[in-house]
Amino acid sequence: MDVDSRLLRSFLAVAEEGSLVRAAERVFVSQPALTKQIRQLENRLGVRLFTRSRTGMALTDAGRELARRAPEVLAAWDDALRAARAAGRRTARVLRVGFVASAANEATPGIVAEFARRRPGWRAELRQAAWTNPSAGLADGEVDAALLRLPFPGQAALRVEVLFSEERWVALPSTHRLSGRAEIAFRELWDEPFVAAPPETGAWRDHWLAADEREGRSVRVGAVTEQPDDWLSAIASGYGIALAPESAARFYARPGVVYRPVTGVSPSRVAVAWAPADDHNPVVRDFVRCCLDLAGTP
Amino acid sequence: MDVDSRLLRSFLAVAEEGSLVRAAERVFVSQPALTKQIRQLENRLGVRLFTRSRTGMALTDAGRELARRAPEVLAAWDDALRAARAAGRRTARVLRVGFVASAANEATPGIVAEFARRRPGWRAELRQAAWTNPSAGLADGEVDAALLRLPFPGQAALRVEVLFSEERWVALPSTHRLSGRAEIAFRELWDEPFVAAPPETGAWRDHWLAADEREGRSVRVGAVTEQPDDWLSAIASGYGIALAPESAARFYARPGVVYRPVTGVSPSRVAVAWAPADDHNPVVRDFVRCCLDLAGTP
DNA sequence: CGACATCCATTCCAAGAGGTTATAGAAGCT
DNA sequence: AGCTTCTATAACCTCTTGGAATGGATGTCG
Numbered sequence: 001m002d003v004d005s006r007l008l009r010s011f012l013a014v015a016e017e018g019s020l021v022r023a024a025e026r027v028f029v030s031q032p033a034l035t036k037q038i039r040q041l042e043n044r045l046g047v048r049l050f051t052r053s054r055t056g057m058a059l060t061d062a063g064r065e066l067a068r069r070a071p072e073v074l075a076a077w078d079d080a081l082r083a084a085r086a087a088g089r090r091t092a093r094v095l096r097v098g099f100v101a102s103a104a105n106e107a108t109p110g111i112v113a114e115f116a117r118r119r120p121g122w123r124a125e126l127r128q129a130a131w132t133n134p135s136a137g138l139a140d141g142e143v144d145a146a147l148l149r150l151p152f153p154g155q156a157a158l159r160v161e162v163l164f165s166e167e168r169w170v171a172l173p174s175t176h177r178l179s180g181r182a183e184i185a186f187r188e189l190w191d192e193p194f195v196a197a198p199p200e201t202g203a204w205r206d207h208w209l210a211a212d213e214r215e216g217r218s219v220r221v222g223a224v225t226e227q228p229d230d231w232l233s234a235i236a237s238g239y240g241i242a243l244a245p246e247s248a249a250r251f252y253a254r255p256g257v258v259y260r261p262v263t264g265v266s267p268s269r270v271a272v273a274w275a276p277a278d279d280h281n282p283v284v285r286d287f288v289r290c291c292l293d294l295a296g297t298p
Numbered sequence: 299m300d301v302d303s304r305l306l307r308s309f310l311a312v313a314e315e316g317s318l319v320r321a322a323e324r325v326f327v328s329q330p331a332l333t334k335q336i337r338q339l340e341n342r343l344g345v346r347l348f349t350r351s352r353t354g355m356a357l358t359d360a361g362r363e364l365a366r367r368a369p370e371v372l373a374a375w376d377d378a379l380r381a382a383r384a385a386g387r388r389t390a391r392v393l394r395v396g397f398v399a400s401a402a403n404e405a406t407p408g409i410v411a412e413f414a415r416r417r418p419g420w421r422a423e424l425r426q427a428a429w430t431n432p433s434a435g436l437a438d439g440e441v442d443a444a445l446l447r448l449p450f451p452g453q454a455a456l457r458v459e460v461l462f463s464e465e466r467w468v469a470l471p472s473t474h475r476l477s478g479r480a481e482i483a484f485r486e487l488w489d490e491p492f493v494a495a496p497p498e499t500g501a502w503r504d505h506w507l508a509a510d511e512r513e514g515r516s517v518r519v520g521a522v523t524e525q526p527d528d529w530l531s532a533i534a535s536g537y538g539i540a541l542a543p544e545s546a547a548r549f550y551a552r553p554g555v556v557y558r559p560v561t562g563v564s565p566s567r568v569a570v571a572w573a574p575a576d577d578h579n580p581v582v583r584d585f586v587r588c589c590l591d592l593a594g595t596p
Numbered sequence: 597c598g599a600c601a602t603c604c605a606t607t608c609c610a611a612g613a614g615g616t617t618a619t620a621g622a623a624g625c626t
Numbered sequence: 627a628g629c630t631t632c633t634a635t636a637a638c639c640t641c642t643t644g645g646a647a648t649g650g651a652t653g654t655c656g
Contacts, residue, residue, distance in 0.1 A: 327644070328644065328645050328646080329644090330644075330645070330647095331643075331644050331645070334643075334644080335643090338642095338643095351652095352653070353652095353653090354654050397650085419631065
């Protein structure tokens with residue numbers, strides 16, 4: 001009765017999409033591969049899970065039953081694996097800290113050092129997350145704590161402590177007509193194309209487009225990027241401009257890109273976040289303490 | 299984070315046995331295969347699950363955590379698959395009925411026919427179970443109902459209705475010194491070697507050895523078999539004798555084996571059993587009804 | 597003290613699972 | 627009729643996985 005959990009995930013994707021083609025691209029495999037996976041699952045169960053037709057794949061009774069139960073099974077599964085990993089980290093005395101690129105700043109090395117001082121024997125392991133993962137792996141248990149920019153999707157389900165605020169500047173190609181200005185009013189940028197984060201990052205994307213500080217005007221998106229490198233390239237190549245924390249001017253300097261202060265946009269806030277399950281985890285608490293203590297003293 | 303459930307089962311086996319070699323034979327794979335499976339699981343989790351030594355495999359903290367959670371995850375998994383299968387059978391209008399070989403009798407075809415009459419469109423599917431599976435697949439959800447001999451292991455967790463009683467006879471090799479007798483007292487057989495069911499069948503095995511009707515004397519086991527064919531062969535070859543229901547004389551006649559009435563042993567009881575979860579399942583209830591109605595009328 | 601037994605790890609090889617691309621086939625839509 | 631949009635199939639390739647044999651380390655026993 002052994003089934004790879006990937007089969008169940010594929011099954012759920014097909015069940016939810018109602019189509020092999022759509023599910024295939026969601027799960028990042030080809031459509032024939034999915035066809036085979038589903039058939040394999042059906043054979044192993046000895047039960048038809050879908051009725052096929054030109055209009056797509058519709059669940060049978062058996063399929064509906066499986067689709068009803070599969071999510072919690074997969075969740076329990078992931079939980080167990082996560083718990084094992086966490087236990088391993090505990091004995092190895094490693095605290096995993098995720099961060100999104102833009103949250104890196106001058107205080108970070110100090111925080112890590114201070115943590116090592118307060119927790120002898122422990123080590124903070126930093127892992128950078130792509131922008132498609134706006135909670136930096138906290139939401140799915142990949143890390144124990146995260147340094148983030150607010151707001152981010154899933155924020156409500158996590159504990160968050162704001163560390164400091166930082167002005168938002170704008171990153172321009174050096175060839176841009178405004179690149180010579182010492183300071184720019186945000187309203188001058190309303191009609192510029194922007195380099196944006198992927199749509200699935202929701203509120204986070206909107207924040208960096210300052211979507212709600214444009215007095216209702218819509219945003220022109222000139223490019224979508226997932227990583228700092230691509231982001232810088234896109235700006236340098238003139239696909240668009242972008243808001244960025246002031247510190248990006250130091251951390252993400254690159255020929256062809258200039259950073260200028262912007263007036264008329266709210267500042268950005270950097271925070272440390274952790275899972276509610278770790279509220280009483282002394283190691284996580286210590287790390288958060290370090291962050292708060294060092295936030296103001298770069 | 300996809301993991302084949304087989305990996306988890308292997309992991310549990312190693313965790314429980316504390317040894318790759320022993321776990322390997324329990325899971326029916328070679329030891330190198332298990333070595334690889336465990337390492338694969340560890341790599342995928344990024345955590346050591348065992349500390350290796352010549353004395354065996356000892357769980358790490360992470361391993362202990364996983365071992366603690368894995369069983370219920372696997373159970374939930376199996377439950378979900380079982381539920382899907384059951385749903386499929388429901389729409390296909392198939393009732394699966396397990397039976398152990400010795401419970402087959404003259405009434406069985408009548409029961410199936412009567413069930414088909416009462417539930418038009420439905421079909422009872424009979425599946426014979428090996429003696430190593432004394433609940434005939436009911437305990438693990440393979441079947442919806444089962445025809446069994448009492449007592450059997452796991453009986454307490456199931457619903458049971460006795461259908462009828464039947465005398466126990468003895469099956470002897472035709473060359474046996476007592477084979478000419480028309481009737482035999484059980485005490486005359488106390489010192490004979492018996493052909494027995496595998497040890498894991500517990501109370502069921504003891505019942506057919508009449509272990510508690512020997513006034514304390516221990517049983518000599520001449521052979522262990524798992525299937526009727528082997529059982530008959532073992533008797534015919536003189537490895538031992540065995541108690542059997544009277545109807546076996548008709549259902550399992552074979553040259554070289556004779557059946558004789560025995561006095562001094564209690565009769566055997568045939569029952570229909572089902573899972574408590576199906577208490578209100580009208581189809582199962584109907585089937586049970588058919589069994590009860592036809593039990594007395596071969 | 598040497599032969600042996602008992603672990604787990606490693607190597608090599610064969611078989612199979614599972615993926616991809618290309619294509620077929622069915623059926624609605626314009 | 628031609629086009630689109632589904633799923634199914636075929637052909638091919640790669641990588642995984644399991645088995646047998648073997649190695650290495652370490653107790654154990656005569």
